[in-house]
Amino acid sequence: MQLNDLSQRLIERYQHQLPLCAEPWQAMAEELGCSEAEVLDCLRRLDDGGVLSRVGPVFEHSRAGASTLVALAVPPERLEQVAELVNRYPEVNHNYLREHDYNLWFVLTGPDRQALERCLEDIQHSTGLAPLDLPMRRAYRIDLGFPLEDAP
C-alpha cells in the first residue's frame, strides 16, 4: 500500500505513545495541524489497506501474562494442514514459515505459564510433532515500534 504524507507522519510519530485522553484523534490532529476527521479517515484507510493491525497497547508480556516462542519441524507435505491447525489456537499469534528444518515459528500468549504448557501439550498431541519451547530469558531490545526509514 502506498502511504500518503499524513499516513507516514502518523506511523512515524504515534507507534510509541498515543495521547491518552478522551479525544486522542483530536489531540493528534492538533499536533499534526489537520482535522480530527482527517486523522480518523487516514487510520481507517490504513486499517482497510491491511497496514494497521490496531491502535492500542502492546502489552508487556511479563506483566500481562506469559508468552513463549515455539518452533515445529513440519514435513513439507504437512505444512498447510499443521499451520492451519496451529492457527486455530487462540493462544497463537505471529505464525510464520521460516527457512530451517524448524520451519513453523509462532508466539503463544496466555494468562500464565501453566496455560501455555497445556497448549504446548495439546499442540504436540494434535500434530504429533515435538515443539521447541523458547521462552524469553532476557530482553536486550524490545518492540518499540517500527522505523519507516533506517531499514536495510
Next chain:
Amino acid sequence: MTGLCASQQLALRRQLERGLPLTTRPYRHIAEQLGASEQAVLDQVNQWNTEGLFRRFGLVVHHRALGFRANAMLVLDIPDQAVDAIGEQLSSAPGINLCYQRPRRLPHWPFNLFCMVHGRERAAVQAHIERLLERYELDHLPHRLLFSTRAFKQRGGRFTPAAEVAHG
C-alpha cells in the same frame, strides 16, 4: 484504585488487546459497552500505563503491508558468559528491531540469542547482517539466518482469559 470492578477491568483489557475503536471518543464507546463512565475507563488505562503494563501504546502496523517483506531472524550460539554483553551490543546496532536471549534446547537447538531484522530486500538484509557480524567479530560463532517466507497469522497477543461477559 479506579472505578472499574474486576470483570469490567478484564473486559477492558480484552477490548484493548483488539485495539481502540476508530471512532471519535473511543473510550466513551468502550465505556458504554462496559456500563462504566468514560472517565473511569480513561483513569484505568492511565493507571495501567503508569504501572508499566504496556510496552507502548499506539499504532501497531503490519510491516509486510508496508513493503518490509524481507524479515530475518538471526540466531546465534553465544557462550553464556558473553551473551549479555553481546546482546546489549547488538540491540543498539542499526536495523535490529528486537533482541532477546532464549534457552538452548540441546541437541535440537543450540542457539541462545535471537535478533529480528526487517528490510525491503532480502539481499540487502543479508548483507547488512553479515557486516554487523563482522563488525562485532561474531562471524566465527555458530549462527543462522532464518528468513520468513510466509505469514500464516499476524496479530497481537491475547493474554486476558475469555471470561464471563461484563455486566452492563
